Amino acid sequence: MVNGFQPREIEEKWQAVWAEQGIYEAKDLPAALKDRKFYGLIEFPFPSGEGLHVGHPRSYTAIDIVTRKKRMEGKNVLYPIGWDAFGLPAENYAIKTKTHPSVTTAKNIANFKRQLTSIGLGFDWSREIDTTDPTYYKWTQWLFLKFFQSYFDPIVGRALPIEALAIPEQVRVQGELAVRDFIDSKRMAFKSESTINWCPRCKIGLANEEAQGGVCERCGNSVEQRVKKQWMIRITAYADRLVDDLEHVDYLEKIKAQQIHWIGRSKGAYVDFAIQSKAKNLPDKVTVFTTRPDTLFGVTYVVLAPEHPLIQAWINDGDVSNADEIRVYQEGTNLKSELQRQEQKEKTGVEVKGIKAVNPATGEDVPIWIADYVLGGYGTGAIMAVPAHDERDFEFAKLFGLPLKTVVASSELGGVNIDAVTELPWTNDGVVINSGMFDGMKTADAKEKMIDWLSENGFGEAKTTYRLRDWVFSRQRYWGEPIPIVICPKCGYVPVPESQLPVLLPEVKEYEPSDTGESPLAAIRSWVDVVCPSCSGNAERETDTMPNWAGSSWYFLRYCDPHNDQTFADPEKLKFWMPVDLYNGGMEHTTLHLLYSRFWYKFLWDLNLVPRECGSEPYAKRRSHALIMGEGGMKMSKSKGNVVNPDDVVAKYGADVFRMYEMFIGPFDQDAPWDTNGIEGLKRFLEKVWKLQEKVISSKNSVLSREKEVLLHRTIKKVSEDIEGMHFNTAVSAMMILVNALQEEKDLQKPVWESFLKLLAPFAPHIAEELWHQLGYAESIHVSSWPTFDSTKLQHLQFELVIQVNGKVRDKILIESDLSEDDVKAKAVASEKIQQYLEGKMPHKVVYVKGRLVSIAV
RNA sequence: GGGCGAGUGGUGGAACUGGUAGACACGCCGGCCUUAGAAGCCGGUGGCGCAAGCCGUGAGAGUUCGAGUCUCUCCCCGCCCACCA
Numbered sequence: 001m002v003n004g005f006q007p008r009e010i011e012e013k014w015q016a017v018w019a020e021q022g023i024y025e026a027k028d029l030p031a032a033l034k035d036r037k038f039y040g041l042i043e044f045p046f047p048s049g050e051g052l053h054v055g056h057p058r059s060y061t062a063i064d065i066v067t068r069k070k071r072m073e074g075k076n077v078l079y080p081i082g083w084d085a086f087g088l089p090a091e092n093y094a095i096k097t098k099t100h101p102s103v104t105t106a107k108n109i110a111n112f113k114r115q116l117t118s119i120g121l122g123f124d125w126s127r128e129i130d131t132t133d134p135t136y137y138k139w140t141q142w143l144f145l146k147f148f149q150s151y152f153d154p155i156v157g158r159a160l161p162i163e164a165l166a167i168p169e170q171v172r173v174q175g176e177l178a179v180r181d182f183i184d185s186k187r188m189a190f191k192s193e194s195t196i197n198w199c200p201r202c203k204i205g206l207a208n209e210e211a212q213g214g215v216c217e218r219c220g221n222s223v224e225q226r227v228k229k230q231w232m233i234r235i236t237a238y239a240d241r242l243v244d245d246l247e248h249v250d251y252l253e254k255i256k257a258q259q260i261h262w263i264g265r266s267k268g269a270y271v272d273f274a275i276q277s278k279a280k281n282l283p284d285k286v287t288v289f290t291t292r293p294d295t296l297f298g299v300t301y302v303v304l305a306p307e308h309p310l311i312q313a314w315i316n317d318g319d320v321s322n323a324d325e326i327r328v329y330q331e332g333t334n335l336k337s338e339l340q341r342q343e344q345k346e347k348t349g350v351e352v353k354g355i356k357a358v359n360p361a362t363g364e365d366v367p368i369w370i371a372d373y374v375l376g377g378y379g380t381g382a383i384m385a386v387p388a389h390d391e392r393d394f395e396f397a398k399l400f401g402l403p404l405k406t407v408v409a410s411s412e413l414g415g416v417n418i419d420a421v422t423e424l425p426w427t428n429d430g431v432v433i434n435s436g437m438f439d440g441m442k443t444a445d446a447k448e449k450m451i452d453w454l455s456e457n458g459f460g461e462a463k464t465t466y467r468l469r470d471w472v473f474s475r476q477r478y479w480g481e482p483i484p485i486v487i488c489p490k491c492g493y494v495p496v497p498e499s500q501l502p503v504l505l506p507e508v509k510e511y512e513p514s515d516t517g518e519s520p521l522a523a524i525r526s527w528v529d530v531v532c533p534s535c536s537g538n539a540e541r542e543t544d545t546m547p548n549w550a551g552s553s554w555y556f557l558r559y560c561d562p563h564n565d566q567t568f569a570d571p572e573k574l575k576f577w578m579p580v581d582l583y584n585g586g587m588e589h590t591t592l593h594l595l596y597s598r599f600w601y602k603f604l605w606d607l608n609l610v611p612r613e614c615g616s617e618p619y620a621k622r623r624s625h626a627l628i629m630g631e632g633g634m635k636m637s638k639s640k641g642n643v644v645n646p647d648d649v650v651a652k653y654g655a656d657v658f659r660m661y662e663m664f665i666g667p668f669d670q671d672a673p674w675d676t677n678g679i680e681g682l683k684r685f686l687e688k689v690w691k692l693q694e695k696v697i698s699s700k701n702s703v704l705s706r707e708k709e710v711l712l713h714r715t716i717k718k719v720s721e722d723i724e725g726m727h728f729n730t731a732v733s734a735m736m737i738l739v740n741a742l743q744e745e746k747d748l749q750k751p752v753w754e755s756f757l758k759l760l761a762p763f764a765p766h767i768a769e770e771l772w773h774q775l776g777y778a779e780s781i782h783v784s785s786w787p788t789f790d791s792t793k794l795q796h797l798q799f800e801l802v803i804q805v806n807g808k809v810r811d812k813i814l815i816e817s818d819l820s821e822d823d824v825k826a827k828a829v830a831s832e833k834i835q836q837y838l839e840g841k842m843p844h845k846v847v848y849v850k851g852r853l854v855s856i857a858v
Numbered sequence: 859g860g861g862c863g864a865g866u867g868g869u870g871g872a873a874c875u876g877g878u879a880g881a882c883a884c885g886c887c888g889g890c891c892u893u894a895g896a897a898g899c900c901g902g903u904g905g906c907g908c909a910a911g912c913c914g915u916g917a918g919a920g921u922u923c924g925a926g927u928c929u930c931u932c933c934c935c936g937c938c939c940a941c942c943a
Contacts, residue, residue, distance in 0.1 A: 261938090374943075390943070465942080670863090678884055684898095730882085805923095847924080
């Protein structure tokens with residue numbers, strides 16, 4: 001096997017050459033040349049101790065292929081890589097082994113880098129970044145301070161510097177402290193006491209996105225609710241823009257749908273129900289949120305979430321006759337974890353006796369209940385119940401024997417009490433209301449009219465609410481970016497001056513977080529005690545660190561200018577590179593990283609830290625890969641013992657076979673099981689390619705048949721289009737078909753073979769490079785030109801015409817491609833076989849599909 | 859319960875705006891080569907049938923000359939969200 005295909009030899013050889021020549025390094029050019037750039041991005045990995053998973057290369061190779069094609073098409077390509085290296089696994093490992101996370105991280109990065117290089121990915125390593133590097137997290141901290149020093153102006157709909165915030169007169173008169181509190185409450189990054197998702201096992205507060213389903217994303221433990229003062233970032237201010245701007249980007253529809261749903265904008269109204277009570281100092285109303293103000297006439301009771309603050313006020317007032325019963329219910333709710341609360345099927349609740357609410361539309365008294373099917377954190381934490389038109393209210397009303405009242409005319413019971421009904425009859429829009437002043441109106445119009453009526457009479461207003469919550473940005477952990485704030489007893493929250501950034505992570509002995517909910521940093525007095533940057537008095541550092549979403553919220557900007565020590569990225573370079581042209585990542589990040597980073601970007605864009613020319617969205621196009629499952633379709637996991645290690649595959653088959661197999665395994669956006677046998681097919685394919693080149697070298701002045709020529713041009717078209725559409729599996733198949741056909745030829749014309757090698761180059765960069773050089777080229781195939789097809793050579797001179805009689809294929813005949821429709825039809829009908837099937841009858845319909853078939857109906 | 863996606867040979871999967879279902883690959887079967895094997899090469903491979911042929915894309919109906927593709931009803935599977943008023 002002297003001349004055989006030896007993947008590992010040529011792969012290492014060319015990897016060294018590419019690195020030395022820097023062929024994958026992107027060039028920063030003036031913004032005027034923007035149409036020449038292409039910025040392809042993959043989600044940078046967390047460098048885990050396990051090393052690369054076979055899932056990583058699926059995404060990386062895909063974008064590698066797209067960017068290699070763009071480069072061959074003459075684009076100046078940026079395809080960068082880095083490390084999202086802050087995070088719990090590194091810290092947990094540190095707790096166990098007492099090794100500093102930076103030591104483990106450096107080791108893991110070296111391993112990842114070796115693995116990624118061995119696969120032949122065309123990353124620009126000169127732009128490598130690491131979120132745990134102080135030269136990187138200096139800017140993460142600096143950007144955090146921008147949030148701290150800004151507020152959101154709802155009038156102009158964008159963030160502005162905090163200096164521009166107008167202080168209302170009634171605040172100003174209360175003195176300096178009041179003004180400070182006011183300003184702090186308006187900042188984009190603010191500290192707030194709130195109930196948070198607390199994981200008792202990880203001893204850490206979690207954002208809603210990290211505690212979906214009431215379970216800690218990290219360890220799967222059930223999450224508790226705790227009250228804690230935490231740093232928050234006001235992502236809710238951007239909710240509308242995060243939804244609306246999706247119209248201007250090319251994301252997979254399911255990604256858009258998921259983000260829209262997560263943000264959960266719903267338009268409705270606040271409605272005030274007056275409180276009927278004998279007591280004097282009682283708050284005189286309760287405000288509910290509803291999306292169906294048109295059903296106000298059907299309200300038969302009001303429900304408050306158990307944690308609603310009004311409940312305590314009513315109890316304190318002494319007018320509630322069953323205070324003890326209510327307290328028992330509230331405590332019962334508190335004890336329930338989020339998970340239990342979701343699993344419980346039956347509704348529960350308790351009436352607040354002694355007071356009533358007044359329906360503003362009818363003036364009727366309705367009872368007030370508290371129940372945990374109403375969520376404290378959504379809307380106003382209180383609802384108006386319309387059991388005749390809402391399933392949940394219906395269920396609750398049935399359980400507690402509360403009355404039903406419908407507002408629609410289409411029922412024979414229209415507009416009256418309907419206590420006797422056992423099933424929910426009318427739930428939706430489109431019906432006609434026949435209650436009160438909306439008699440005869442469609443619900444959609446009634447909604448509008450009702451909102452107008454409510455606001456005219458001071459009973460409510462139009463209101464849009466969101467499911468999205470502000471982002472809990474504090475973590476009580478060691479291995480994260482310290483939040484660069486000093487807490488001064490005199491001055492309050494004081495940002496660490498830019499000249500003192502980064503606030504470095506200090507050395508500690510213990511990495512274990514404490515049960516009190518404080519970060520390990522709190523134990524290091526020498527680090528915590530500082531001089532206030534503002535008044536020079538004694539002060540303390542903030543000891544919370546940032547979540548590990550911080551570094552990844554802006555890393556794509558840093559790639560544009562990774563070594564800048566004056567600013568996070570030079571605006572001129574941002575103008576050239578942004579936005580990212582193609583971003584691929586996992587679906588699991590749709591409501592996390594993808595949403596967060598869009599938000600950060602928009603914020604920086606508002607402050608002109610990202611130039612206006614870059615546009616309001618960071619990613620022009622977002623695609624998503626699916627998973628590679630274990631053999632047999634189960635998810636790969638250490639416990640199942642079905643994990644495939646990329647190192648083993650590369651060692652056995654080489655990088656090119658590995659890459660092509662991952663592309664051939666199935667549609668990019670569909671899960672696919674690993675198949676050890678399947679790789680053999682790609683190995684055979686590349687061996688065939690290797691051998692085929694011999695025919696080129698010995699070739700004379702042979703003429704390529706028209707048939708092969710058409711196939712070549714069709715293949716160029718197919719592979720080009722498939723790469724753009726990310727249909728890599730069918731692109732590989734098209735190349736296989738071409739190779740199988742070329743194998744039939746005695747010898748091969750050089751230009752034909754060169755076109756094929758160029759098509760192959762993005763998929764199998766090493767073998768393509770080797771064969772290219774063997775043909776005598778000195779320059780890399782990867783900086784050569786992408787082949788183009790000749791559209792006049794896509795059509796065969798003849799084609800096989802399929803003839804159907806009554807929908808069944810009855811004959812196939814060869815037809816000249818340029819024959820007219822009438823001639824083709826005549827030939828088809830004249831066919832002997834067809835005549836037999838016609839049995840002398842006249843066809844009543846003959847249809848011709850150009851270049852394909854004739855269908856005859858008898 | 860809601861949203862999204864899917865259901866095609868033994869397997870992974872092809873099939874452009876409705877137009878020859880099963881491309882390509884794996885596996886399997888037969889042959890060549892070999893002392894034997896591996897590799898390689900050649901041929902075959904949806905089902906039933908000796909054959910002509912018939913039947914076939916989760917089930918059923920519909921539209922059409924023609925349906926994997928469009929419409930309706932239903933059944934399964936996967937993922938995400940989930941008492942969001």
